Amino acid sequence: MSKPIVAIVGRPNVGKSTLFNALAGQNISIVKDTPGVTRDRIYADVNWLNHGFTMIDTGGIEPESKDIILSQMREQAQIAIDTADVIIFITDVRQGLVDADAKVADMLRRSGKPVVLAVNKVDNFDKLLMDVYEFYNLGIGEPFPISASSKLGLGDMLDEVVRHFEEEEEEEEEDDIPRVAIVGKPNVGKSSIINKLLGQSRVIVSDIAGTTRDAIDTNIMWQGREYIFIDTAGLRRKNKIKEELERYSIIRTVTAVDRADVVIVVIDAVEGITEQDAKIAGIAHERGKGIIIAVNKWDAVEKNDKTIYKYTSKVREFLSYMPYAELMFISAETGQRLPKLFDTIDMVLENQTLRIQTGVLNEIMAEAIALQQPPSDKGKRLKLYYITQVSVKPPTFVIFVNDKELMHFSYTRYLENKIREAFGFRGTSLKFIIRERKEKE
Structure with a gap:
């Protein structure tokens, strides 16, 4: 099952990136040791309740003139319509309803894709509520008041976003075709x-x-x-x-x-x-x-x-x-x-999709440890207790150790190589999760 895609669309300076960063939080999909992976964060993985989704920021260039802004926004809306399962359309309560918003809203409405309308910069819900209601005029449903910079109202907006996934999930049946x-x-x-x-x-x-x-x-x-x-x-x-x-x-x-x-x-x-x-x-x-x-x-x-x-x-x-x-x-x-x-x-x-029996994995790990002592730090040595495979696509292993800090990246890499020597795993990455178990357990 692939993750749903959520795209953010809106005029320049309404807070697209602020919203993107607020939702992405620390969970930003840049892998530290992967050279060449995009640094300008176009996408991030977000989890809300039990739903994981990939969020994309369609933004990019911030043009000066009004006509260019509209054509840029149409372009971004088109990307969102083409690629996203749900679109968050973000507007600005301070600037009010602008012509460009209405034109893009028409485009989004005609696409038939689910759209969640967010009205940003609502720092005071009571004071600004009447201004928020104005956005009903866009004709794309209920406006959700939010403040991306203060992280207010994001929960209600996300509840609405994931509600649309559930409808989609019911339609999609899983098949075995690669x-x-x-x-x-x-x-x-x-x-x-x-x-x-x-x-x-x-x-x-x-x-x-x-x-x-x-x-x-x-x-x-x-x-x-x-x-x-x-x-x-x-x-x-x-x-x-x-x-x-x-x-x-x-x-x-x-x-x-x-x-x-x-x-x-x-x-x-x-x-x-x-x-x-x-x-x-x-x-x-x-x-x-x-x-x-x-x-x-x-x-x-x-x-x-x-x-x-x-x-x-x-x-x-x-x-x-x-x-x-x-x-x-x-x-x-x-x-x-x-x-x-x-x-x-x-x-x-x-x-x-290869699954390896726990007994065999532990034999390989024991052999690997005998060949190359685990690292130690300030007199404390890393102990590896147990390894087991928990899932496939990609094959994912959990290793229980006495101290996570001691489990260096290089030692995990060494164990990975030993597992690959035994089973090949050509063409697929392997994922390792390191868990701590206290000595007493």
């Missing part, structure tokens, strides 16, 4: 890969009706097994500012990755791996997905006997935080190694 997202920068050949796969598997394509986001889902049958490919292509607006395009493609990547089991990160062989590729791969890594790095247009690279080694080490160096990712060299143009893609997807899926 979902594969094809992501990457514009023009690396994402669509050509899908088209070629379709050609080779000669299946009737059904673009599944009712997919809410504008990533196109395609069903492909391969040797009797069905797969759903999620394609994030379609970013072809030449006149857009580069930053904005990047922001848009990152938002769409996040939404596609969230829905997938396995992510294929496509890299252009001719251009070589770039920062933007590392950012995109970082999103899949952060989200604990199965990952295949597919170097496309391999037919167009001049080769000698060293080329593939040089290229491999370059990619590995760039993505040093995910050594587990599978690496493939393909060509959508000639179809080179595309059939092997399905074998690789199957292998990664199997690893994503």
